[in-house]
Structure formats: structure tokens, C-alpha cells
Amino acid sequence: MGPDEKTIICRCEDLTLKRLRELIASGYTTVDEIKRISRAGMGPCQGRTCRALIEREIAAMTGVPIREQKPAKYRQPSRPVTFAAILGGEPREEDC
């Protein structure tokens, strides 16, 4: 196994650096597209670690600097929350 097969970019969804590079090479050149085809950034942490890593890799491979990349949309809720908590039946985790 090469090092980029072992390097995990998205820990929630197990996206490896190798797979990420293949996706970028095959034409998925924005965070939004990579998210949708690979699920990277769709897990419980909602892209908190992988998003920046993916942007950096896109910049390295396509030459489009991060500040010129179309930012992916951040979606609510900002932290995972149970239905019970939404209904007010149990304390929000961040409160305990």
C-alpha cells in the first residue's frame, strides 16, 4: 500500500488521499462535487477536517488557488442534534 492509500482525508467517510487524487484527476474539481460523489464531508463532523485538506489538494492539482475556489455550502444544524433535543425533551449535547 502506498502512503496516499493509507492517508485518510475524510475520517467520517474513509476517503483516502489516493481516491481523492483520482477524483480530482477525473474532473471533480470542487469541494461540492467531491462531497457528492464520495460522501467526504457528509459525516457527523460535516467536513470540519476534510474540507480544508480537499481544497488544498484541489489547489495543488488544478492550480486554482483556494481563495479562487467556489466555497462549498455549510449546512444546518452546525452540530449533530437528536430529534429529542430538537423537541426540547433532552439537553443539547453541547450543553452537558
Next chain:
Amino acid sequence: MKKTADAVIIGGGVNGVSIAYNLAKRGLTNICVLERNFLASGATGRCGAGVRAQWGTEMNLRMSMASVRMFENMNEELDYDDDIEFNQGGYLLLAYTEAGWEQFKKNVALQKAHGLQVELLTPAEAKEVVPHLNTEQLLGATYCPTDGHCNPFKVTDAYAKAARRLGVEIYTNTTVTGIERDGDRIQGVHTDRGYVSTPVVVNAAGGWSQDVAAMVGLEIPTHSERHQILITEPVEPMQRPMVMSFHHNLYCQQTPHGSFIMGLGDPTEKPGYNMEASWQFLEEMAEKITWLLPPLRHIRVVRQWAGLYNMTPDRTPILGPVEEVPGFYLACGFSGHGFMIAPMVGVLLAQSILGQKTEIPIEPMSLGRFARGELFREPSVV
């Protein structure tokens, strides 16, 4: 970008790429798809991914049954290097009113006459299919085991790759700004990246279909409406079928990946292009789903979003040529179920454009039906 094409398809959602593939497969390869953002960035990539044949009109039934068979063989048919993740866990439809239950009986009779494997279930039988279902107030249910769900990004990707291999050009980040006509006939398409001359334009612009139709001076009876949806963290597999209640206006499925996806229709939603997610939706969804499927209480929501349904007055799509504008074709107004029938939409549009006999008569679904007053009466929609 191409200077001339035999056909231009506006919209890179699942329907646009399905039409492109089907045209190319039948020999029309000098064609292109124009997409403003990226593929599946519209309703396709935002949808509930549900695929069912349990419909109440013959037309929807025939379209969806044929499409289910195509989803079953799609990885092979499109020689896809990935997997469209078609998972046939069935659909369980719930009835809470006498009228709803009577309608289900009629639907099932029609569905059986068309050869669909479908059953009427008592509440106790429904609970066998979904053990965590709260059967309070439930009158009965219908269940079709061959219904299911499928990954919309992958389906779009599969069609796009197969279309490209046949020579189709797909231009993303390309916005159509106008359509050129000479008299009635279509001449070409203006985009922010140049002009393509073409005799045939297909309007597969999803929630923006009415705007694209206006580019040829045509008013079509479609409007857009926000629909909201959410997804939870992945948990152990516990629910095979999609659960759907027209009475509560909701649907909920567990994906093969383990997350639950669920959405609600809001009868007070105004026509428009708003795609923002709201806190009210989260609360209403939480209330309804924890009543209907109580163990979901303790599962975490990770993300919510919204997309546009493109609605027609009879909640049935508008497909095929437009008499007043030769060369202009419609594939829009899917009214919230345009993912599941996209395989058949592609076939019918391609056959119609090429002047071939369509596998299912397309004329009843044409724009002309509204002027003729020949509307469909689809009773089974969320």
C-alpha cells in the same frame, strides 16, 4: 465550445443526462448538455432518492415500472465503473383516512392489473415489515417489495459518463441566457460562454423550466416550490422500506450507508425559488417522525437542506414537443418525482426527437393537454 449541434439539452440534472445518453445511443451524437453549475446541482442532487412504482394513474405507473426495470440493470447497461446503489427494500405507504384507504384499494387493483407485485396490508402486517412503526390510528398500508431507492449523484454520473463515451459534450459552469428563433423555428442557444447553433432544444431545466420556456416566448404552467429534507448520522440497519404517509405528508428511508433521509411537504409553501433550510422544518419533522417511528428519537440529525419541486397543475410531468415552437421539447414539471422516472424520460424524449414511435404514448403528457383540458388525476403524491 461547439459551434453547431444537432440538439442542445438545457440542464445537467438526471433528466438532462438521461436524454443525452439516449439520443447518443440512438445515433444522435453531435449534441451537448449545458449546465449552469455542476451536474446534479439542482433538484437531482437534493432529492430523497426514492424510487417507487406504487402510483395511482396508469401513466405514472407505466413510466415508473419501466424505470425500475432500467435501474435494476443500469450498472451493466451504462457500463458504470462505480455502483448506482439501487436498493430494493420496498415502499410502505400508510393510510390514515377512509378516503385514503379506499384510494389505496383502487391503486392496488390498477397496479396489479399492470403486473406489479403489491399487497394491501393490515396495520399488524405493516408492523411486521417495519417493526418500529407506531400503528396507532393506522387503517392499513400498501407494500411493494421492488420499490426502493438509488443514489442520484451516481445515476447522473453514470449517464454522463456513458453519454461522453458516445461523444456527447457536457458543459458545466455554462448558463443559457437566450434562445434564438427564426419565425417559429429554433435557431440556436446563447450562453455566457458563446453561441451554439442548433435546430433542437430540450428544456430540462428543472426548477427553472418556466424561465427557459420564456426564452422562446412560451408560457408554461409550471412553478417552483421549496421542499425540505434532512439526513441523520448512520446507525445500524433497522428499516428496509421507505415509509411514506400522504396524510402526514412525509417520507423516511434508511440508506444502505445507515443514515435516515426524510422529508416533509408543506402545503403553505409559496411558489418561488427559495432554497434555504428552516428551523421550523426541523421541528415539524422531529415531531412527526418521533411519533411515527419512535426509536428515531435518539438519532442525530447531521444536515438539512432544500430543493425545488417543479410543479404542474396535475402533478404530472410535461414531456415532448411543443406544437407552437417546432424544435423545442419539454422534459419538466416533474412535481417531486422526476428522479425515479428519469430512465424512461430519457428513452421517450430521445424517441420523440428522432421521430420514432415512443415506447409509451407521450402525447397525453404533452403541453397541449392543458389547453385540451385532459389533465391527469394523480392521487398519490407528497
